[in-house]
Amino acid sequence: MRTKLLYQEDSYIREFEATVLEVNGVEVVLDKTAFHDGTGGVQADTGVLIFGGEVYQAVAAHKGGEVAHVLDRAPAFRPGDVVKGVLDWEKRYRKMRLHTAAHILAAVLYNKYNALITGGDITHEYARDDFNIEGDMAAVRKAFEEAVAEANAIAQRGIDVKVYWLPREEALKIPGVVKLAEKMPPNIPILRIVEIPGVDIQADGGPHVRNTREIGTIKILKIENRGKGKKRLYYTVE
Structure with missing residues (x-):
């Protein structure tokens, strides 16, 4: 897996910055994430990814051995860009x-x-x-x-x-x-x-x-x- 799972070291991280590794339609792979992907019987995290003033609703998913962030629409960012992730912390x-x-x-x-x-x-x-x-x-x-x-x-x-x-x-x-x-x-x-x-x-x-x-x-x-x-x-x- 290319993504570092931040929550495994600190489950209280609510916001983070990460570099985009891959964009495939509405699915995004980052170099690190605080989003839990729904494995192990715990429902996947939701939240947002933010880039250039645009806010994308996101839900994590485990796909092809990677953590994918599935967005509500195709993003404007590309591999190499840095995005901000924010968890729906209450959930x-x-x-x-x-x-x-x-x-x-x-x-x-x-x-x-x-x-x-x-x-x-x-x-x-x-x-x-x-x-x-x-x-x-x-x-x-x-x-x-x-x-x-x-x-x-x-x-x-x-x-x-x-x-x-x-x-x-x-x-x-x-x-x-x-x-x-x-x-x-x-x-x-x-x-x-x-x-x-x-x-x-x-x-x-x-x-x-x-x-x-x-x-x-x-x-x-x-x-x-x-x-x-x-x-x-x-x-x-x-």
């Missing part, structure tokens, strides 16, 4: 809060029930996760409610979230570093690790809050039975 920050909440919930359910994630999605409004937890729905509901209560107690402890990189072979030796039932981290030599000390450690490439207290309160929206290995939890943060 991004809510996704960060929900993403860190998701890691805590996954850790609680993994530790208590050995449950793994079989699917999920995080938007700025809510998150949903499927877990391969079994039992009747009364038992599943009780497990989810208890997990959310425990996750809220953990969040309020105000734990600093650590981000660092490890060689893939070393990272994959850590118990529970992958909590997805059917997916491994990308086949790259160095993995980005997100750790909530004493709570969770996962290989993860997306944006997170710096401290668990920023999550606020996790609130259950809905619980569904989507079949074997798919008990779905919808939740938000307040």
Whole structure:
């Protein structure tokens, strides 16, 4: 990938300047970006690119192994030009809060029930996760409610979230570093690790809050039975 992912080093970057590497119709590749491209189950970031007084609405997308910024119209700029990017910060920050909440919930359910994630999605409004937890729905509901209560107690402890990189072979030796039932981290030599000390450690490439207290309160929206290995939890943060 030619684009440096600024959010992997600092998820709080809201504005940045970058050099245009490629323009293909309304799709633009930059040398660096703070836009998350929607991989890993976190909805892609939106915002604007600014050049020469023109403001282009932009949404990130992962295409052909690159981060593309898909604009609302063909741009006037060309490769070599410098543009300014500005995130829709309110949406991004809510996704960060929900993403860190998701890691805590996954850790609680993994530790208590050995449950793994079989699917999920995080938007700025809510998150949903499927877990391969079994039992009747009364038992599943009780497990989810208890997990959310425990996750809220953990969040309020105000734990600093650590981000660092490890060689893939070393990272994959850590118990529970992958909590997805059917997916491994990308086949790259160095993995980005997100750790909530004493709570969770996962290989993860997306944006997170710096401290668990920023999550606020996790609130259950809905619980569904989507079949074997798919008990779905919808939740938000307040």
